Amino acid sequence: MLSGMIDRVEQAKALASDVRLLILGWLKDPAAHFSHQVTGDPAEIGVCVTLLTAKLGMSQPTVSRHLEILRRAGFLRVRKIGRWSFFARDEAALSDYKDWLRDTL
């Protein structure tokens, strides 16, 4: 990926996974799917990896790998609080990809 350029191939790859589409779907309405998060409002600070891991029923390394692919594509933002990582959608990046696809494809 050249500096300053958005990697559209990496973004398409990030969307090529049922698990990652599921994660993006849940994070659209985090309060509905992760209402039991105790550390802050999930709509505010994002959703903790441990809750995503529990909901997916997968190992944490696997879930972390999926989250990292989405983060590298620009579709998720991460916020670290203490030893926990909280993930939220980057709506601007998601809209940007959809706009680019609509105009280019």
Added chain:
Amino acid sequence: MLSGMIDRVEQAKALASDVRLLILGWLKDPAAHFSHQVTGDPAEIGVCVTLLTAKLGMSQPTVSRHLEILRRAGFLRVRKIGRWSFFARDEAALSDYKDWLRDTL
């Protein structure tokens, strides 16, 4: 892929390649990019694999593999005339994917 269901993961994978994005881009305006095709109007019957291969400067098996990935995703239609295969965009499938992404992502 369940019968009758569109595989959105396979479609995203099809878009995760610079070569395949290039092919889809060229086939948006085949008359401009493949005006020297002798067997029929490229905008009508599609573009012959041999012309795509020459323009990409890649081996024909490699190009055929890319075209097959796009065809399986539904984004390209193929028409066989004699021993040649001609490829064209399936605009309905491309629009359907963009609409789905806009509404779902």
